Amino acid sequence: MAPVKVFGSAAFTNVARVLVCLEEVGADYEIVDIDFHVKEHKGPEHLARNPFGQVPAFQDGDLMLFQSRAISRYVLSKYKTDEVNLLREGEGDPEESALVDVWLDVEALQYDPAMSSVFFQHRVVPALGGTPDESFIGESVEKLKNVLDVYEARLTKHRYLAGDFVSLADLSHFPEAHYFMELPYAAVFDSYPRVRAWLEDLFARPAVKKVVSLMANDFSG
Amino acid sequence: MAPVKVFGSAAFTNVARVLVCLEEVGADYEIVDIDFHAKEHKGPEHLARNPFGQVPAFQDGDLMLFQSRAISRYVLSKYKTDEVNLLREGDPEESTLVDVWLDVEALQYDPAMSSVFFQHRVVPALGGTPDETIIGESIEKLRKVLDVYEARLTKRRYLAGDFVSLADLSHVPEAHYFMEMPYTAVFDSYPRVRAWLEDLFARPAAMKVVSLMTKDFRG
Numbered sequence: 001m002a003p004v005k006v007f008g009s010a011a012f013t014n015v016a017r018v019l020v021c022l023e024e025v026g027a028d029y030e031i032v033d034i035d036f037h038v039k040e041h042k043g044p045e046h047l048a049r050n051p052f053g054q055v056p057a058f059q060d061g062d063l064m065l066f067q068s069r070a071i072s073r074y075v076l077s078k079y080k081t082d083e084v085n086l087l088r089e090g091e092g093d094p095e096e097s098a099l100v101d102v103w104l105d106v107e108a109l110q111y112d113p114a115m116s117s118v119f120f121q122h123r124v125v126p127a128l129g130g131t132p133d134e135s136f137i138g139e140s141v142e143k144l145k146n147v148l149d150v151y152e153a154r155l156t157k158h159r160y161l162a163g164d165f166v167s168l169a170d171l172s173h174f175p176e177a178h179y180f181m182e183l184p185y186a187a188v189f190d191s192y193p194r195v196r197a198w199l200e201d202l203f204a205r206p207a208v209k210k211v212v213s214l215m216a217n218d219f220s221g
Numbered sequence: 222m223a224p225v226k227v228f229g230s231a232a233f234t235n236v237a238r239v240l241v242c243l244e245e246v247g248a249d250y251e252i253v254d255i256d257f258h259a260k261e262h263k264g265p266e267h268l269a270r271n272p273f274g275q276v277p278a279f280q281d282g283d284l285m286l287f288q289s290r291a292i293s294r295y296v297l298s299k300y301k302t303d304e305v306n307l308l309r310e311g312d313p314e315e316s317t318l319v320d321v322w323l324d325v326e327a328l329q330y331d332p333a334m335s336s337v338f339f340q341h342r343v344v345p346a347l348g349g350t351p352d353e354t355i356i357g358e359s360i361e362k363l364r365k366v367l368d369v370y371e372a373r374l375t376k377r378r379y380l381a382g383d384f385v386s387l388a389d390l391s392h393v394p395e396a397h398y399f400m401e402m403p404y405t406a407v408f409d410s411y412p413r414v415r416a417w418l419e420d421l422f423a424r425p426a427a428m429k430v431v432s433l434m435t436k437d438f439r440g
Contacts, residue, residue, distance in 0.1 A: 051369045052329070063314055067328070070320035077313065094298065095284050101291035108328065109288070110273070150272045 003028035004075075007046065008055025011218035013116070013175035014068040015056040016211050020171050021072045023207035024086060025079035031214075069108060072168055086168045099162035103169035106147070106161075114144040115176035122183050141185055148192045155194040166202075174202050178212055224249035225296075228267070229276025231433035234335070234394035235289040236277040240433060241390050242293045244426035245307060246300035252433075290327060293387055307387045318381035322388035325366070325380075333363040334395035341402050360407060367411045374413040385424075389417070393427050397434060 006022070006029055008015040015031075022029045034040050034055055042053045049057035050066035057064065058071040060078075065071045076086045088096035117140040121132040154161060161169045177199055180186060189196050202208055227243070227250055229236040236252075243250045255261050255276055263274045270278035271287040278285065279292040281299075286292045297307045309315035336359040340351040373380060380388045396418050399405060408415050421427055 051372065052325075052365075063317070065317060065321055067321045067324035070317060070324050073320050074313070074317040094295070098284070098286055098291060098295040101294050102286055102288045105288035105291050105327075106273075108324075146273075153272065 001028075002061070003030045005030050005032050005059040006071075007032045007049055007057040007059070008034050009218045010211065010214035012055050013179065014054075016175035016178075016215050017068040017172055018056050018058060018071045018075065019211045019214060020174065020207050021075040021086070021168070023210050024171070024205075025075060025081075025084055027075065027079050069104060069168075069172065072172070076168055086166065086171065088162070088165065088167060096163060096165070100167040100169045103161035103167075104172055106150075107169060107172045110147045111144070111173060112176060114140045114147060115180055118144070118183065118185055119176065119179050122185075123179070137185075141188055144188060145191075148189070148195055151195050151198075152192045155198050160198070166205075170198070170202055171208070173199070174208050175211075175215070178203075178215060223282070224251045226251050226253050226280040227292075228253045228270055228278040228280070229255050230437045231430065232437035233276050234398065235275075237394035237397075237430050237434050238289040238391055239277050239279060239292045239296065240430045241393055241426050242296045242307070242387070244429050245390065245424075246296060246302075246305055248296065248300050290323060290387075290391065293391070297387055307385065307390065309381070309384065309386055315382055315384065315386075319386040319388045322380040322386075323391055325369075326388060326391045329366045330363070330392060331395060333359045333366060334399055337363070337402065337404055338395070338398050341404075342398070356404075360404060363407060367408070367414055370414050370417075371411045374417050379417070385421075389421055390424075390427070392418070393421050393430070394434070397422075397431055 004022070004027060006015060006018055008031075010016055010019055010031065019029075019031070034046055040046055041050075041055065046057065047053055049059070049064050052066070054066070056068055056071060057066045058074070059065075060074075065074060073087060077089060080087070080089060086100075088100050090097075118137055121134075121137045121140075125132050151161070158164055160166050181189075189199070203212070225243070225248060227236060227239055229252075231237055231240055231252065240250075240252070255267055261267055262271075262276065267278065268274055270280070270285050273287070275287070277289055277292060278287045279295075280286075281295075286295060294308060298310060301308070301310060307319075309319050337356050340353075340356050340359075344351050370380070377383055379385050399408075408418070422431070
């Protein structure tokens with residue numbers, strides 16, 4: 001069986017999300033870089049994979065997918081075993097898998113926009129020659145604190161977000177968290193001890209360590 | 222079996238999303254209004270259902286859920302039959318395409334549509350002036366999404382394939398409000414998208430929920 005392909009550099013948080021799933025299930029995969037400098041992402045070949053010209057895209061045989069959380073679900077479902085069931089699929093678990101869906105949507109719709117806004121203003125805007133919008137950063141940090149208030153309470157009651165089991169809902173947080181910890185705003189997390197402990201637990205996972213090293217390699221390159 | 226409960230008025234697009242799913246599967250359900258004027262959404266009882274103090278929340282026995290698309294998935298899976306399988310469970314390629322286009326709806330379509338609605342309808346209701354720049358930027362983002370949808374719906378009858386799914390239905394609530402605003406002409410350049418929306422709005426479940434939305438919006 002040919003290895004699946006992930007299109008896009010590991011430095012992108014949305015690509016890293018898919019890679020951590022592939023590492024968790026031990027799948028064979030290949031990363032195919034897309035050269036943004038020569039606008040390869042807007043060329044017809046890549047648009048056939050991802051009509052928005054974004055990364056990641058993903059290929060398994062004839063199946064072409066995009067949207068990192070959809071790809072992640074596909075990977076975790078395809079390679080699921082009794083030991084590695086990060087979507088909590090199975091007849092006995094409709095409640096557990098529903099809670100994974102709940103907290104994955106919180107990550108996508110509440111956590112990620114706040115985290116990525118701060119990163120974009122602080123790191124990307126200057127790299128493109130602009131000046132970070134501090135007022136926008138301030139608003140994003142406030143939104144993030146509202147989210148972390150909820151996470152702290154949740155993680156005081158459960159070991160992980162969806163319950164006492166790790167899931168895609170937890171893993172989906174690590175790529176933005178990795179970059180955020182390198183920003184001056186990382187101190188925001190100091191008021192949230194359970195959240196910090198939960199993140200440290202995630203960062204200690206072999207799959208996460210592997211992907212963090214890929215992200216660091218690509219970010220410097 | 223007790224009917225499931227949906228907390229929040231049908232006028233909210235995120236509540237309407239869940240109601241469409243309940244109507245499609247023919248489930249017994251009850252809507253419990255949450256009084257925002259009295260700040261009920263920030264009270265301890267509602268925060269126990271939805272820790273962000275938002276709507277919808279959803280209860281099935283002891284199970285309490287929030288986030289409308291997560292609730293929708295739960296409903297469509299629980300009440301799935303051979304005829305009504307709007308997540309395409311059992312077919313990995315079809316179900317993953319539902320996931321793809323539902324994420325497009327959530328992360329690309331919904332933010333653009335809801336920004337326009339918020340500026341044009343909510344801001345004035347709160348005593349403010351619509352920010353035309355934000356509206357303009359949101360419309361441009363929406364056009365980029367509709368460009369992709371038009372191409373996709375030229376090749377397939379629905380977004381995930383030649384079968385209707387949650388990915389399509391999830392678009393109905395915001396589309397309903399958008400069609401009541403001066404910006405609807407944006408959709409005139411997208412004939413396949415218009416036809417697809419008309420098809421969705423003609424579904425009995427969509428018609429039922431639109432009537433609930435309209436009643437609640439006035440009330």
